Amino acid sequence: xxxxxxxxxxxxxxxxxxxxxxxxxxxxxxxxxxxxxxxxxxxxxxxxxxxxxxxxxxxxxxxxxxxxxxxxxxxxxxxxxxxxxxxxxxxxxxxxxxxxxxxxxxxxxxxxxxxxxxxxxxxxxxxxxxxxxxxxxxxxxxxxxxxxxxxxxxxxxxxxxxxxxxxxxxxxxxxxxxxxxxxxxxxxxxxxxxxxxxxxxxxxxxxxxxxxxxxxxxxxxxxxxxxxxxxxxxxxxxxxxxxxxxxxxxxxxxxxxxxxxxxxxxxxxxxxxxxxxxxxxxxxxxxxxxxxxxxxxx
Amino acid sequence: xxxxxxxxxxxxxxxxxxxxxxxxxxxxxxxxxxxxxxxxxxxxxxxxxxxxxxxxxxxxxxxxxxxxxxxxxxxxxxxxxxxxxxxxxxxxxxxxxxxxxxxxxxxxxxxxxxxxxxxxxxxxxxxxxxxxxxxxxxxxxxxxxxxxxxxxxxxxxxxxxxxxxxxxxxxxxxxxxxxxxxxxxxxxxxxxxxxxxxxxxxxxxxxxxxxxxxxxxxxxxxxxxxxxxxxxxxxxxxxxxxxxxxxxxxxxxxxxxxxxxxxxxxxxxxx
Numbered sequence: 171x172x173x174x175x176x177x178x179x180x181x182x183x184x185x186x187x188x189x190x191x192x193x194x195x196x197x198x199x200x201x202x203x204x205x206x207x208x209x210x211x212x213x214x215x216x217x218x219x220x221x222x223x224x225x226x227x228x229x230x231x232x233x234x235x236x237x238x239x240x241x242x243x244x245x246x247x248x249x250x251x252x253x254x255x256x257x258x259x260x261x262x263x264x265x266x267x268x269x270x271x272x273x274x275x276x277x278x279x280x281x282x283x284x285x286x287x288x289x290x291x292x293x294x295x296x297x298x299x300x301x302x303x304x305x306x307x308x309x310x311x312x313x314x315x316x317x318x319x320x321x322x323x324x325x326x327x328x329x330x331x332x333x334x335x336x337x338x339x340x341x342x343x344x345x346x347x348x349x350x351x352x353x354x355x356x357x358x359x360x361x362x363x364x365x366x367x368x369x370x371x372x373x374x375x376x377x378x379x380x381x382x383x384x385x386x387x388x389x390x391x392x393x394x395x396x397x398x399x400x401x402x403x404x405x406x407x408x409x410x411x412x413x414x415x416x417x418x419x420x421x422x423x424x425x426x427x428x429x430x431x432x433x434x435x436x437x438x439x440x441x442x443x444x445x446x447x448x449x450x451x452x453x454x455x456x457x458x459x460x461x462x463x464x465x466x467x468x
Numbered sequence: 469x470x471x472x473x474x475x476x477x478x479x480x481x482x483x484x485x486x487x488x489x490x491x492x493x494x495x496x497x498x499x500x501x502x503x504x505x506x507x508x509x510x511x512x513x514x515x516x517x518x519x520x521x522x523x524x525x526x527x528x529x530x531x532x533x534x535x536x537x538x539x540x541x542x543x544x545x546x547x548x549x550x551x552x553x554x555x556x557x558x559x560x561x562x563x564x565x566x567x568x569x570x571x572x573x574x575x576x577x578x579x580x581x582x583x584x585x586x587x588x589x590x591x592x593x594x595x596x597x598x599x600x601x602x603x604x605x606x607x608x609x610x611x612x613x614x615x616x617x618x619x620x621x622x623x624x625x626x627x628x629x630x631x632x633x634x635x636x637x638x639x640x641x642x643x644x645x646x647x648x649x650x651x652x653x654x655x656x657x658x659x660x661x662x663x664x665x666x667x668x669x670x671x672x673x674x675x676x677x678x679x680x681x682x683x684x685x686x687x688x689x690x691x692x693x694x695x696x697x698x699x700x701x702x703x704x705x706x707x708x709x710x711x712x713x714x715x716x717x718x719x720x721x722x723x724x725x726x727x728x729x730x731x732x733x734x735x736x737x738x739x
Contacts, residue, residue, distance in 0.1 A: 182550040193584035270479035303491035405577025
């Protein structure tokens with residue numbers, strides 16, 4: 171029994187240690203190294219055969235130079251800031267698009283709700299890449315949106331949307347919408363309708379009752395959804411590289427290019443470490459929100 | 469609360485139109501005669517024919533399926549073990565770190581996960597290929613599996629398991645005969661989730677793939693970067709169709725399984 175339990179704990183534990191925690195240690199270590207024209211392209215490498223002296227020499231050559239470099243070249247600062255900006259704007263847009271959908275679902279007749287749930291979840295199972303790709307044909311200058319708008323006569327010249335930040339916003343809202351709708355729907359579905367009746371009996375209008383009762387009560391769901399959109403959007407790579415233009419700066423793209431095009435592994439690692447440090451704040455806030463919501467349920 | 473108003477009808481219609489119209493356009497234009505993806509020139513299935521003759525795509529599809537089957541199966545075993553440990557393990561040394569490591573990959577940006585795994589593989593001198601992608605995919609999808617399975621483990625009545633132990637089952641037998649059948653729908657949906665995550669992943673696979681192990685998303689990404697093409701539309705349509713059929717039938721099966729379980733429990737209680 172004891173042996174069985176230890177086995178059960180040790181296998182996934184060791185797996186995660188080796189393939190999740192140790193790799194981070196390596197990223198951190200390489201972020202302190204220097205770029206070198208070698209294989210692998212960084213210095214120093216640990217020489218265990220030299221014993222303690224080798225370890226000490228190895229440690230003495232590590233420094234925070236790459237982090238200093240990140241602050242000197244304003245490309246990185248701009249990229250972090252613009253990622254934050256894009257992530258915040260698209261989270262708010264997703265909230266604005268997602269809330270009415272969740273509200274409509276929660277108010278639909280009970281018979282239809284499972285089907286509506288299914289319709290929201292289904293796109294989530296289809297390939298992310300394909301969902302982003304679908305917008306490339308819609309947003310381009312001769313794409314469907316422009317064809318449609320020109321045909322209706324709303325515009326006389328095609329709109330330039332593809333390869334701009336607007337296209338990135340649309341892409342993020344589209345692909346992350348289920349993450350926003352489902353948590354909001356979960357809180358709205360549990361909402362006690364008699365509270366709204368009480369508010370109306372006490373003289374609230376329908377709209378006022380919505381703002382003063384429904385919105386505050388659905389806040390945990392809206393917050394959870396916002397974090398679920400914001401956190402992955404911040405490090406997003408596929409959407410800015412397919413829908414964004416050369417002027418769209420996002421840190422996931424910068425990291426990718428630093429690694430694959432410039433082959434500067436130490437700087438790419440430093441970019442990753444800083445991104446992780448930025449993400450710790452929203453991740454902790456998200457977990458607090460989840461815990462508070464769980465306790466409220468009890 | 470039942471207030472079905474015009475506002476709700478409009479927001480649902482617009483919302484679902486927004487979700488589905490882009491995919492519908494994609495599907496419609498996969499049957500377009502013309503090479504131009506935005507101009508309709510008549511119905512044709514020729515792009516599907518060309519796709520089936522494109523060996524690069526077929527090879528990539530084969531690699532992707534191999535990776536997805538292997539990694540989702542490994543992730544389901546590891547993730548179920550992890551969920552069991554988290555929910556039933558009680559206290560053990562390093563529990564906080566363990567649950568941290570289970571949840572962290574869920575919120576980790578893919579670029580960081582990919583980069584860190586690649587640097588690990590290089591540091592230990594592992595050649596990149598199908599095997600390294602499988603390792604990478606198993607690691608992040610086991611965490612999703614464990615979340616799905618542990619939510620089911622939390623909600624089920626532990627006394628059934630204890631009864632089995634009292635009646636002389638070994639812990640392993642109790643798991644196999646009692647716990648596993650009860651949590652099986654969750655294990656199955658965990659496997660499906662891991663499978664789709666693996667099929668879908670571009671970023672982590674790009675970091676951990678070798679030159680000879682291109683997966684389908686890597687192949688799609690590199691050709692899509694140059695612009696829209698009807699062949700990719702055809703490929704996307706096939707993938708959307710597979711997923712739609714898979715998800716809908718899985719949900720029907722699990723609905724039936726849950727209904728049957730509820731009925732059996734009721735009968736058992738009555739008896």
